[in-house]
Amino acid sequence: MKNFILAILLMATTVSNAQNNKPKLVVGIVVDQMRYDYLDRYWNKFGEDGFKKLINNGFNCQNTHYNYMPTYTAPGHASIYSGTTPENHGIIANTWFNKESGKYFYCTEDTTVATLGSGSKNGLMSPKNMITTTITDELKLATNFKGKVIGVSLKDRGAILPAGHKADAAYWYDGGNEGKWISSTYYMNDLPKWVQDVNSKNSANTYLNKPWNTLLPIKDYTESIPDDNHYEGTFTGEEKPIFPHNLPALRDSNSNYSLIKATPFGNTILKEMAIAAIKGEQLGKDDITDFLAISFSSPDYVGHQFGPMSIEVEDTYLRLDRELAEILTLLEAQFKNDEVLIFLTADHGAVNVPQYLIDNHIPAGYFDMKSAAKDLSKKCKTQFGVDSLIRNISNSHVFLDYNRIDANKLNQKKIENAIATWLLDYEGVALTLTRNSLESTKFDEGIASIIQRGFNQNRSGDILFTLESGWIMSGYSTGTTHGSPYQYDTHVPLLWYGAGIAKGETKSKIVIPDIAATLAVMLNIQAPSACTGLPIKELVK
Template sequence: MKAKLFPVVMIPLMVLVFSAWAVAGTVNEKPKLVLQITIDQMRGDFPMRYKDRLGEGGFRYLMEKGTHYINAHFQHADTETPIGHAALFTGTYPAYNGIVAGNWFDMDKGRIIYNCEDDRYPMIGKEPAKGKGRAPTNLLSSTIGDELVISNNGQSRIFSVSIKDRGAILPGGHTGKAFWYSKSDGSFVSSTYYYKEYPGWVKQWNAKKFADKYKDASWELLHDVSTYVFGKDDDRPFEVDMFGLGTTFPHPVKGDSKYFYASLIATPFGDELTADFAKTLIKAEKLGQGKHTDFMAISFSVTDYIGHVFGPSSLEAEDNVLRVDRLLADLFRFIDDQVGLDQTLIIVSADHGMCEAPEYMQSLGFEVGRLTSETIVKGTIKDGLKARLGVHGDVIRLFEYPYVYLNEEEIKKTKYSIAEIETAVAEEIIKIPGIIGAVTRTDLLKGSFAPTPVNMTILNNFHLKRSGHIHVIADQFWYFYYEMETTTKIAAIHCSPWTYDTYVPLFFAGYGIPARRISRPVTPYDIAATIATCLEIKPPSGSVGNPLVEVLKGK
């Protein structure tokens, strides 16, 4: 039998990978706890923008004591919250993990479904209701937490907490326990996928009604307004008065409002509640106290809501970053007391970045505007189809960002193929001011598209059974309207493949991680592969990331 020889070019790579793998176990073996924090909508430049104003122990700890990657970008086109959270923990694209949008049209069910929807698993203590069940069953890939559980037959424990259900469910994976905030009563809730009934400590925390302490509270500036970059711009016309919070400081939280519990998500108080619940969980479940590594995921959602309501370059967003900095410092002190920072592998990143409000960009001289979903399927496009092909607009089923879904049954009644209708619709859409791209499903399947960086992100976003027939891309700094918890239109949005939306911070700290700043391009998909190497387990099933050698060399 002939010996098989590796090509010479492979040898340096193999030495590097195996050396990194071997090094991972040299500092106190494996960490007792992996703490992966996601700060929803924390664009990559925000911590550096306000660096001189940061306190000790939060972002400054991550920058000065950890490894800071300053050039981390996602490589998928639709930079929404569920997509980013799924990518961070599966280490892969929407094309592989299946979370292609916030919502998508299910061909079999004939309706739009939510990314974490599963009616088989109603909320604990609630009657089943259509569209209200929650579970990670739409996630097609394993997460890094799942792989940890698989590696030791369930002896590691995985937990996930967020204000948003999707911010907790997707990071928790298939084997974790997830909790999220109820905007109706201020409690943290879960579904029957995870428990038949709530653990005692959850019941106790909810019974104390911690959210009620914020009734008639006021969100005020941490410092004198003159010290803020955006101190002179507290009231701009594009800012939104959501939940009665107003558009200028101080922002009153009205305790007698029917929106009281919901309003907390658009103030720093929402993150404070999340942190308190997470710390209670860590103590009650004794995470990091056993023989096997435990995993805790926390997603802080408030930065996202504030960015949407006031814009990312606003006084509110600036004050919030400073408050998140304090929140992290307090959390890290808690972790040091409970587990030890040297025994905890800490990862901090974000699910996406953020675009500026279009009106703000207009004030700087950019010719941009706002688009609505209706723009994509409005009468002019249907009129164009009729003029070109003689077909009625019924061939367009709906637009659910970022996809146009066609009605294949109606297309069969015409003399045209699905591919021909796709092309015609895409060519009509591209005529709309503010739209720069419309790539068809057929072109993606055949590979018959220009392999530009943006088009490759569209391919990474494409899943055969979930994506629509046409992926629509708005031009830079243009805005697609969409609705949040209310029908109020909002100030700013993300969801594009442009760098302001793909750019996120990426920090590794604790567990002997070296202090260094890395400028080479990396992706958040690399996180899961790096954790896997540190824990000496296999990466998630669809992983496309690479272990970050700068982190591993520090062991």
């Protein structure tokens, strides 16, 4: 009996210690469009206090991948924080075709709320379209809503989806002629004074009123291709995509304050906003865990315009390294090492500019979806004798018109199979899957399984397809994009640092939903409602 009582006391002490040892603050950092290889490519030019500090003194999950497609911003952020894939959380793209309304639907749109902080409609946003909880929601529930959760990003979806349904606030940047950090009445009725103070300072003018020159002498950017090349896009009003980019002269022709998003200085104003949030909200100042979700969006804007091999992308990451260093330095000055838990990952990678690959004899191409869509419609009319059986083609989904199919007593399965077969005849199409096959068959491996995890029965189309490696949709004559199931889009960094993190690394395969599952164990809280990830054993053993 005595031994039993001692065991109970020991167990109670262990539980108590686990609760007391929770970090006071979790900082989740997502970099928009960061391939894993950027860590190696730019390593020798990084400082000691940014990316290198996270790797040298933290834990590096070197083989972390997205396990679904499309690898877009909104699904990426939702998957990181919900611990599952679009199949379950419902964020199947940034914008998707809504089968009920017949119109395109933005991932965070919410017309029932109002903008806070500006006179635009860019604050009509909320997380209501995400149909599962997030790790941040579970933190709110576990702390009886006492732990604070704040999301900040230039993009609304980069702030809203990570912060979850019960966040205290999410803030994003309203460009154009506004140049302000905004939110929506979903969260509050008025912006806090500290946000108003940030807006009053309006530091974006500091960076937009001088040219964007390289941080280092341009000759030192040996990891990138020459500055003057035909693979990069230009800002409106520029003759060539070369340094220096004359930002003061380009503001009016590039939506004024929106221009900062496509420069590394978008990261700078976000860093300032994140630091202001830490101070203004007194995050981590009590024993109840708070959570700050930061998403750096500018690398995505820069990457789309200039491509992964550009000096602009390299310069953006060298500067981002310094922004990270400033955040880490602040946290280490204000907290003990075991009081703050930090993780850094990305929402997707990016393919090299296809034309650059083609010119270097590497398989790549551009797929003309508009031409294929017209051809598919003609084939449907010829085969089934009915016009407009295809309602929409977007995000590599083909949506059928169920009303026309029913009215003409057609067999939907036969239509799906026919379109899937015809799609394979087009150069550049790698794989097609029908709704019927996705609903009736469990794919455990390969690209088919990646497509299936991105398939939501209610919101997705009826035929899904993916292009060959190196191929993207036409319309990108310069620059690049993302969204595929291939390594360049799926392989991203995952770095852990701070409370409870021992120095180390693993080459074991990690998938993005594992992040939320791991956080749940570390914080001793419930995993998100539809979590399919598993705790990373090297971190929680």
